[in-house]
Amino acid sequence: MPIETYRETYRKRLLESILPFWLEHGMDRKNGGIYTGLDRDGTLLETDKSVWFQGRALWTFATTYADVKDDTAYLDATRNLVDFIDNHCFDTDGRMFFRVSAEGQPVIKRTRYFFSETFAIIGWAAYSRAVKDISYALRAFRLLEKVLAYRTSKDILVPKFNQEIEPSIGFGVPMILLNTAQEVRRALPERKQYLDALIDSLITEIERYFVREDLQLVLEQCAPDGSFMAEHFEGRLLNPGHAIEGAWFILNEARYRDNDPHLRELGLKMLEWMWRIGWDSERGGIRYFADALGKSPTEYWHDMKFWWPQNEAAIANWMAYRLTDDQKYLDRFAMVDTYIHSHFADDEYGEWYGYLHKDNSLSTPLKGNMFKGPFHVPRMYYMVSQP
Amino acid sequence: MPIETYRETYRKRLLESILPFWLEHGMDRKNGGIYTGLDRDGTLLETDKSVWFQGRALWTFATTYADVKDDTAYLDATRNLVDFIDNHCFDTDGRMFFRVSAEGQPVIKRTRYFFSETFAIIGWAAYSRAVKDISYALRAFRLLEKVLAYRTSKDILVPKFNQEIEPSIGFGVPMILLNTAQEVRRALPERKQYLDALIDSLITEIERYFVREDLQLVLEQCAPDGSFMAEHFEGRLLNPGHAIEGAWFILNEARYRDNDPHLRELGLKMLEWMWRIGWDSERGGIRYFADALGKSPTEYWHDMKFWWPQNEAAIANWMAYRLTDDQKYLDRFAMVDTYIHSHFADDEYGEWYGYLHKDNSLSTPLKGNMFKGPFHVPRMYYMVSQP
Numbered sequence: 152m153p154i155e156t157y158r159e160t161y162r163k164r165l166l167e168s169i170l171p172f173w174l175e176h177g178m179d180r181k182n183g184g185i186y187t188g189l190d191r192d193g194t195l196l197e198t199d200k201s202v203w204f205q206g207r208a209l210w211t212f213a214t215t216y217a218d219v220k221d222d223t224a225y226l227d228a229t230r231n232l233v234d235f236i237d238n239h240c241f242d243t244d245g246r247m248f249f250r251v252s253a254e255g256q257p258v259i260k261r262t263r264y265f266f267s268e269t270f271a272i273i274g275w276a277a278y279s280r281a282v283k284d285i286s287y288a289l290r291a292f293r294l295l296e297k298v299l300a301y302r303t304s305k306d307i308l309v310p311k312f313n314q315e316i317e318p319s320i321g322f323g324v325p326m327i328l329l330n331t332a333q334e335v336r337r338a339l340p341e342r343k344q345y346l347d348a349l350i351d352s353l354i355t356e357i358e359r360y361f362v363r364e365d366l367q368l369v370l371e372q373c374a375p376d377g378s379f380m381a382e383h384f385e386g387r388l389l390n391p392g393h394a395i396e397g398a399w400f401i402l403n404e405a406r407y408r409d410n411d412p413h414l415r416e417l418g419l420k421m422l423e424w425m426w427r428i429g430w431d432s433e434r435g436g437i438r439y440f441a442d443a444l445g446k447s448p449t450e451y452w453h454d455m456k457f458w459w460p461q462n463e464a465a466i467a468n469w470m471a472y473r474l475t476d477d478q479k480y481l482d483r484f485a486m487v488d489t490y491i492h493s494h495f496a497d498d499e500y501g502e503w504y505g506y507l508h509k510d511n512s513l514s515t516p517l518k519g520n521m522f523k524g525p526f527h528v529p530r531m532y533y534m535v536s537q538p
Numbered sequence: 539m540p541i542e543t544y545r546e547t548y549r550k551r552l553l554e555s556i557l558p559f560w561l562e563h564g565m566d567r568k569n570g571g572i573y574t575g576l577d578r579d580g581t582l583l584e585t586d587k588s589v590w591f592q593g594r595a596l597w598t599f600a601t602t603y604a605d606v607k608d609d610t611a612y613l614d615a616t617r618n619l620v621d622f623i624d625n626h627c628f629d630t631d632g633r634m635f636f637r638v639s640a641e642g643q644p645v646i647k648r649t650r651y652f653f654s655e656t657f658a659i660i661g662w663a664a665y666s667r668a669v670k671d672i673s674y675a676l677r678a679f680r681l682l683e684k685v686l687a688y689r690t691s692k693d694i695l696v697p698k699f700n701q702e703i704e705p706s707i708g709f710g711v712p713m714i715l716l717n718t719a720q721e722v723r724r725a726l727p728e729r730k731q732y733l734d735a736l737i738d739s740l741i742t743e744i745e746r747y748f749v750r751e752d753l754q755l756v757l758e759q760c761a762p763d764g765s766f767m768a769e770h771f772e773g774r775l776l777n778p779g780h781a782i783e784g785a786w787f788i789l790n791e792a793r794y795r796d797n798d799p800h801l802r803e804l805g806l807k808m809l810e811w812m813w814r815i816g817w818d819s820e821r822g823g824i825r826y827f828a829d830a831l832g833k834s835p836t837e838y839w840h841d842m843k844f845w846w847p848q849n850e851a852a853i854a855n856w857m858a859y860r861l862t863d864d865q866k867y868l869d870r871f872a873m874v875d876t877y878i879h880s881h882f883a884d885d886e887y888g889e890w891y892g893y894l895h896k897d898n899s900l901s902t903p904l905k906g907n908m909f910k911g912p913f914h915v916p917r918m919y920y921m922v923s924q925p
Contacts, residue, residue: 188771188836190833190834191834195769196771196833196834196836197769197770197771197836198769198770199704199770252703252704256700256703257700257703258699258700258703258704259698259699259700260700311646312645312646313643313644313645313646313647316639316643316644316645317586317639317645382582382584382585383584383585383586384575384583384584384907446577446583447577447578447583447902447903447904448902448904449575449583449584449902449904449907449908450902451839451842451844451892451893451901451902452838452839452842452901453901453902454901455838455839457838505838506838508895508896509895514838514839514840514841515834515835515836515837515838515840516834517834517835517836520771520836521836
């Protein structure tokens with residue numbers, strides 16, 4: 152298929168199959184905010200709301216409004232989400248909750264992570280672009296500065312593992328901050344210099360610790376001195392979809408920097424290694440987990456196919472093709488495209504299923520929960536639709 | 539098969555296939571304690587140790603030594619575990635860790651739960667019976683008193699959900715305390731009166747809140763006033779293997795109380811309801827999760843077959859048969875027996891696999907991790923082997 156056709160198809164799916172599902176079934180016009188616990192047909196399964204998804208849905212609707220189509224339904228959705236975040240998602244200490252009730256009362260606060268914050272940041276940054284109001288870009292920037300401070304403070308985040316005894320560092324943090332900084336930069340070019348430097352340091356961290364020439368793998372976790380934690384399940388854990396997502400954040404940076412050759416090769420290498428580990432050449436799809444040494448995995452759902460690794464593999468191969476013109480990447484993109492539209496997309500009710508077994512049969516027909524909502528799927532359709 | 543043959547077969551499997559696997563591959567003769575992160579053939583996959591399993595393995599080896607066979611290898615194992623628990627598993631505040639390093643340094647401490655404690659209690663109680671030393675039964679009793687105090691204190695356990703906004707109570711706590719109290723009573727008949735009263739109150743709590751005539755189900759969670767939390771995934775979550783485990787704790791109490799008719803009928807009802815929900819009549823095996831209203835589950839591994847629900851279903855049906863002489867239960871026991879020995883048992887290397895897909899194919903060949911070790915499998919073989 153010519154890439155122009157993909158672009159048009161993806162735009163159409165974004166606007167006609169994905170966003171309408173969430174607008175119709177998820178948006179809470181009574182209390183504000185968005186529900187994500189929705190069944191196949193949009194029936195509400197869970198009245199609590201995910202704080203991650205207030206920010207992520209804001210990113211999705213604001214970005215679509217800014218870059219794809221200035222539909223007032225999207226604009227209304229963004230205002231609803233901005234207000235709900237302001238009114239209900241922050242604790243008095245400035246940290247964000249993880250889960251709130253339908254009415255916005257706090258239900259769960261997580262002390263180990265700042266992902267609620269990073270998703271609010273990208274939401275505000277995109278909203279700033281949508282409504283052309285720099286004050287939201289500045290709020291996003293200031294919250295990013297706070298998150299960076301949380302990261303270095305010993306007192307604010309409570310690590311799960313005793314860092315005196317088994318110290319470790321994770322790929323997920325620099326990787327999500329990289330994307331967060333990129334989104335803030337789009338909205339706030341005034342801080343380009345600071346954000347470029349931050350992005351440089353995050354990519355350096357990723358490259359130094361997690362992109363492992365010795366193993367030809369992207370690790371999720373290692374010791375602070377860079378040692379491979381071969382004796383622990385967590386040390387050997389690979390998450391190909393996650394690494395491939397990180398790969399395209401770096402390819403995106405290469406593109407931003409006029410096809411910077413070092414960044415391009417770094418992103419391509421990460422994609423190459425983790426595609427080899429993740430792609431199920433027999434049945435299609437990116438598998439969830441693997442073990443770096445090929446040992447027996449402890450995560451019993453390791454061989455399931457989740458929706459989002461497929462989204463990330465589609466974007467990464469698409470972007471790799473755009474940067475290299477190498478047909479291999481377009482062929483892989485086409486493989487992912489065929490796979491996802493045969494197994495994940497639900498043409499009857501819109502949106503995607505989230506969870507398939509190893510053999511691609513459906514595990515559960517629901518469309519959303521605390522971890523699936525309007526983000527990875529619409530982001531993929533958006534990214535491919537863009538010039 | 540006559541029940542005497544089952545008894546002999548189960549004793550033989552306990553002594554010849556299960557315990558040797560852990561003695562040979564899990565016992566750490568250098569640092570003390572037991573490793574449970576073992577591959578199919580016993581190769582070490584994870585050097586950290588589960589604190590749950592120091593207590594649970596102690597229960598298993600001590601109980602086998604006391605009631606099945608006084609092999610000194612089992613006695614040596616119990617001493618190794620008792621020492622490791624004393625030296626490495628308690629924090630200075632008296633709470634226990636969740637995970638420690640090979641050498642016994644603390645790696646993870648969980649603040650929401652006291653399961654490390656309940657497993658140390660049953661371990662000490664069994665050890666007291668094995669070595670006929672009442673001091674360990676008294677230690678078990680005192681730690682049980684502490685755990686009961688943690689339960690009612692508002693300051694010690696940190697709940698995941700904000701109890702002001704979404705208060706809830708769980709089946710797991712009274713259920714595990716019921717078994718813990720029963721094990722302490724076996725070791726410390728001197729405290730029978732206190733423990734009988736505690737057991738009465740726990741069963742009353744289970745019966746009042748979680749055994750639901752209105753739904754004909756055993757719930758895992760409900761509101762403190764007993765309301766069914768129909769609008770939340772967690773409120774609708776059913777765990778048939780867990781409920782069936784609770785059913786046999788109650789059947790066990792019925793047996794202890796000369797076949798008490800009320801307790802017997804309560805346990806049989808729980809078994810009946812949750813067997814209906816859990817048993818896969820097409821492919822065999824107890825499924826992991828279900829939704830109380832038959833809605834789409836959010837737990838994507840809901841249809842997998844884990845080892846331990848099969849163990850609990852075997853014990854519950856065996857015990858139901860022993861209490862009622864109703865052939866239906868023996869037939870079901872035989873179904874479970876055929877199923878587990880066709881799919882879970884590994885005659886080549888000993889022990890069982892832990893995780894099968896919905897269709898009973900193997901998800902991972904490992905024999906243990908932080909959640910699987912010498913407990914449910916040997917307990918089943920032990921329970922069925924007993925007169």
